[in-house]
Amino acid sequence: MEFKERVKALRKKRKLSQAQLADKIGVSAGTVGFWETGARMPSVKTQEALASFFNVSLDYLLCREDDSPYYLDPEIAEYAEFLRTNPEYRILFDTTRKVSKDDIDFVRQFLEKVVKDE
Secondary structure: OOHHHHHHHHHHHOOOOHHHHHHHHOOOHHHHHHHHHOOOOOOHHHHHHHHHHHOOOHHHHOOOOOOOOOOOOHHHHHHHHHHHHOHHHHOOOOOOOOOOHHHHHHHHHHHHHHHHHO
16 A cells, blocks of 8 residues: 555545545645645655544554554544553553443543542
8 A cells, every 4th residue: 555545545534525634734635635646745744744633653654554553533542542641541441442432431430430439
């Protein structure tokens, strides 16, 4: 897979048009079109913005690794970031893709209640 295909696949997985993606990262829709046809490559700064927006590594975005990103769903990615920055919660979860948003939310609410009741 090439960069142009990776960007297009990530965009479609998020159900975004080229114009919507462009708006999210501050470029023109035509620019996104150029990337997806392979006519141009974004700057390093824009590559980093794309990787961050899609919650993937730069290596994944640039096709230097083939493993799919851990969480493509932005809502799940938000919970994953919460777990990453709150290790006291992280220990409760098996770090597989089987962890759902509901699982994380349930444990988070439970722990917040326990801490509050202490």
